[in-house]
Amino acid sequence: MMKIPEYFLKMRGTTRGSPPRVCNSEIVWSWIGAFLGIAAVAWVDHFFFKGLDLSLMMGSFGASAVLIYGAVRSPLAQPRNLVGGHVLSAIVGVICWKLFYSFPGIAEAMAVASAIALMHLTRTLHPPGGATALIAVKGSEEVHEMGFLFVLIPATIGPLILLAVALLVNNIPKSRRYPEVWF
DSSP states (O other): OOOOOHHHHTOBOOOTTSOOBOOHHHHHHHHHHHHHHHHHHHHHHHHHHTTSSOOOOOTHHHHHHHHHHHSTTSGGGSHHHHHHHHHHHHHHHHHHHHHHTTSHHHHHHHHHHHHHHHHHHHTOOOTHHHHHHHHHHHSOHHHHHHTTHHHHTTTTHHHHHHHHHHHHHTTSSTTOOSOSOOO
């Protein structure tokens, strides 16, 4: 029989067929982490990239925030997955755009599918990475003009900022420990 992790034993309010509800302190710490993480990315974006054709904020970071602040023990939320998943997916997305820009639907499908495969191969599976690959293909003309700079800004710097906040916030309460593993 499978042993239930202590984390899940602290959850309350479960009903049959529904996912268990986490305790109130988990909700509060998830909120604080997500707020501070996204705010930090927005702050860096505002102070360092305002007036440039670069943006540090991406929609896929919202999904990363759910994982690294709301599911801190998930294998998909660990630093290797967070950073590696976004970086590798951005590389794949840029390559797919450069190779298949004449066929946008093929480029989009190829980017997401190839990003998933590469994340599996490198043990960096991070679901928001699929969105990052898609953004590299589906993004604006400014995103396409960035080329491989997109890999650095936003796909590397953004996750590193989210990670720094996660390392601070997720280790304040005694009930959390982040990361579970680095590599």
